[in-house]
Amino acid sequence: MRATGSDDRRRGVGERAGTGGGRGTGRSSSAPPPSSRGGGRGPNPIPLIKACRDLGELEALVEAEAGAWSRKGDSAAMATALNLAAKFDQRREDEAAARGRIFSTLVAAYLPLVEGVSKAADCTISLHACAKAGYWGGGLAAALLQRLSGHGGLLLGTADEQALSNLWWSLSEALKSAEGRHVLSSIDLPRLLEASAKCLLAITHISTRPCSNILLATARLQHPNAALTHHLTARLASPGNQANCQDLANALYALGELAEDVGHTPRPGDLQGLARAVVHQLSQGVTPFKPQELTNMLLGCARLGYTDARLLSPLVAAAARATPRMEPQHLANSLYSLALLQPSASAHGGAAEALAGECKRRRFKDFAPHILGAGEGRQGSLLGAAKAAAEKGATEEAKASGLERRVASALQRLAERLGPGTLVSVQRGCVVPGLGRAADVVVELAGGRRVVVEVDGPWHFLANRPRNPDAIVGRTELRNRQLGRVFGAGNVLSVPFWEWDFKGASEQHEAVLSRLLATS
Template sequence: MLGMAPGQQPRDGDPSRAGLLHHTLATLAAAYLPLVPRLKDAKHCVVPLWACAKAGYWGGGLAAALLQRLWRDGGELMLQANSQGHANMWWSLSTAPLGEVLQAADTEALMNVSADSLLRMGAADIEPQHCSNVLLACARLRRCPGPLLHHLTACLAAQPEANQQDLTNGLYTLGELCEDCGHSPRPQDLQRLAAQVVGWLTGEPRATGSWRQQEGSGGGFIPQGLSNMLLGCSKLGYADLALLRPLADAAGQAAGRHAPAVECLAAEVQQRLQRQPNAFAPQNLSNILYALALLQPERGPQWSAVVELLAAECRRREFAGFSAQDISMSAWALEKLGYRNDQGWFAAAVAGAVQPGVMSAFNQQDFTNLWCTLALVRHRPATALLEGTIAASEALRTQGQGQTCAGLLWALATLGGPHDKRLVDVLVKRLWELLPREVDEQEMSNSMWALAVIGPRALFRYRRFVKRLLRKLARRWNETEAAAVGHGSCARPINTLGLIQLQQVQVELAHADGCSELAGILAAAGGGDSQQPGSLLSAMRYAAEGQEQADSTTSVLQRQVVSALGRLQRQQQAEGVPLVASVAEEQLVEGLVGRVDVVVELAGGRRVAVEVDGPTHFLANDPHTKSCNGPTKLRDRCLGRLFGAGNVASVPYWQWDELRRDKVLQEEYLLGLLSLAPCGP
């Protein structure tokens, strides 16, 4: 019986079976009751108590007598219990009827003794299931012993062997405690718990060096578990995209079997929005968008229509009455739903966010979600949002999480523009404090990449921070590589995007004044050889080469520009004035991550890199602004070093479109672009 997991009701609801069970327990209780005062082992009290709770049997006075024995002598017997004994006692009390048992014994004092005993146990002494069961009991009892809840959450989050059910119960229960009792888990504990869930969802390595085996889709979580975790996150106000995205994907796959039902619900929402839109409170609109983003079954015309209606209603109201979380989660949901074309919607969301009553309510996660969403849709916000974020920097400095600080740095760099030194200082200093345990590999990579985008001065200014990140990543890579070889696995601690970012950072470090030592850290970790199999340098090189292959696909716009350059070259040769010697597209250039769209060699040997910049190289809400766009800025800076000042040219899509496919105008434009005519574009 001690090996059975509490928390489940009897499977058979047959009244005759329940009656027989209670009759049997009554007979046993009559025989056991005289022995209770002489019991000398906690388990001899806890096991019968748990059996009564499982059967729903609270008569005969046995349960009350067992509780009184556990409490006698100040709870001396309870202090002997192991974690399972404590967990079973708490769970039993959480199912007991108030009038029959809880008032017949000093259960308040007994729970206090148990809490003190659990607080003295370390994570190695309390199994994950026991942590989640005590948390669940506290939620049922609506009891909020803060120190115990923090301790159990930390122990659960620190357990590499925690399984899906333990994590599901833990995350869901913390949401219940937050909503019913006002309990707020510590950010670092919640982040570690979320990382455990993400590990199961994505099949990442355990902290012990072994590997999680996914049991089917969703990392082995049952659909109800996925739903409960999402509910827990909602009640906690926890909106970390590192957890929500894989959790949403798993929930969406589980919901695929229920697509018809979801479509019916979407149809009902659409009809009500059309008939009586004001009936939906702001939180209703936000929650529906959030749910649609998580579910995402097969989309039909109706699916798109309801998303459009929801977005239009949010904008019509100008986000009046929306909380900070409502705004940030609505923006996140619409980006995930692929709703990126209406930049006016995101402008309205930002306008709603910067209202005084709303801005002051933004927490660090709300800021991160909103900024990262705006970066993904290429919407540079009004200055007021940056000012509001700077105003909240004191909270970031003392409470910011690794994902929050790294996400904000990444978003600021991606969107480009002036970078407020005060905010960057706060984010970097907070990340320094959180190292080494509370910042994962991707967050380190994002942070370094952001500083590289901001510029060489930033890399030099924060060189101690960058040095620490590089050494940490190199050490972590080598440790994981050794573990992977031992287990025959090919999983890695840094994903492809992170490896490409590191390659770009390595290139920038090699050219930043005062950073030559930093450029050698990764090289030293890999034996100085980027060809060495399994080394971090080798992985970075392969990731960059993979991107170069992906970049080799040419767009219609690029083909038009190359065609016009070819015509210009042939025309000049025919006229005996060969100013354009050669035109080569999709060129690999050593030192550049990616390919050059076109390399034009002019008479005399001068080479010009020509980049054909489509809409993705520009801000979506300011389509003529490219120079500060983060990834493009990094690319152009590198090209400037490789080809020399004045030898990098850009063909913006909107300028090319203005030529209206007029071949003469196109050739004149290109002559000016290459400085072969008096005036450029």
């Protein structure tokens, strides 16, 4: 998902000619490096840098040559060395320490040259290396950004799409650490972004990978430049561009983030073009999308409010098939997305059930509290989204039957007759916060006590035990337990249909309700 430097080509891994002394072919990482200043290798040190096979070799070369590169003003050599140092693995503690020493040496040698850098790519490759390694100290990253933004962003005029992609990605990575954010605070970030956006808008044909990487960066930076976002989205949605799965997933996810964070609305034609490209990829037999990419696209659609079944049906089906390969975060995000897209789980062809079933099968192993949405009020949590969706569905589905309306009207008349000293208020079709369902009627009695009155027709009772108020079906029993947890034991009352249908006069109806409330 990360951008790569414009100098990012596969380095050679073949053996070099031996140097004698019984070492055979190749050179050990502890051997002193050949000099880039002689030995018949020519004046260009970049091939020698790329030939380093690990951090040990690179550190030895940098220690020996960084001073010479600085004196010669060879910023390209130092950018290449920084880029390579960032790419090498640092799994062991000594490797991490070696990378730190390499960066410290190169930063000290590079800083005096920054003002004289004549190519934006040399700045952005080095900046990308700092961002990838999480190295924001020493002043180099800030100096490079100052150089790029100086004179109205004049140096950016030499940047190609890859250099600009590296810049945006690096700026978005800086947000992840306090040191990186401090670097961003030291520059005029909006001015730099606008200058870079102007350069991007002047590029007619941008490759799909830079487009998707820059879209992701605009979302992370919450940069509201509609012209740039439209430009990048249009390029990705273009039929001839043939964006791959990662680029499409990144684009939909980024557009969803921009919609939620800065209110950006994609042009309908661009969004439909992206959707068609995704559907085309999904139609290629076994889905080529990774589980995280499927999840990110669902999140993007949910945040965009994009519910076109031509995209959602195959996308949701692919996510359901991918559940066994999903990580806990993917499962939670997918369920979260379905909750936002539509409250009815049945509308998603069993995907919600498949995702929930996979969570249950794993017994929520490795699900961190933040994934589950610890704290019910947590904005954006899975639990919060599910409850919000359920409450929305309850509001839409709370259509009172004729019997419910008649009972509620009788309660209202009773309240008017008894006055607020006995019956304070009557609320119809009340959605219960945190429960995701509506109560038929909620009555507030004097003293602040609140009572639920449920109007139960024939379908609430077992057919083989007529007119038995205790013979309720399972879903009604579940409803009563849920409402009882909210309103308290004894505060969920039932008006069975047989207690009402054969009472003709309104006075008789009110008498039934008075007895019910008095005995509760």
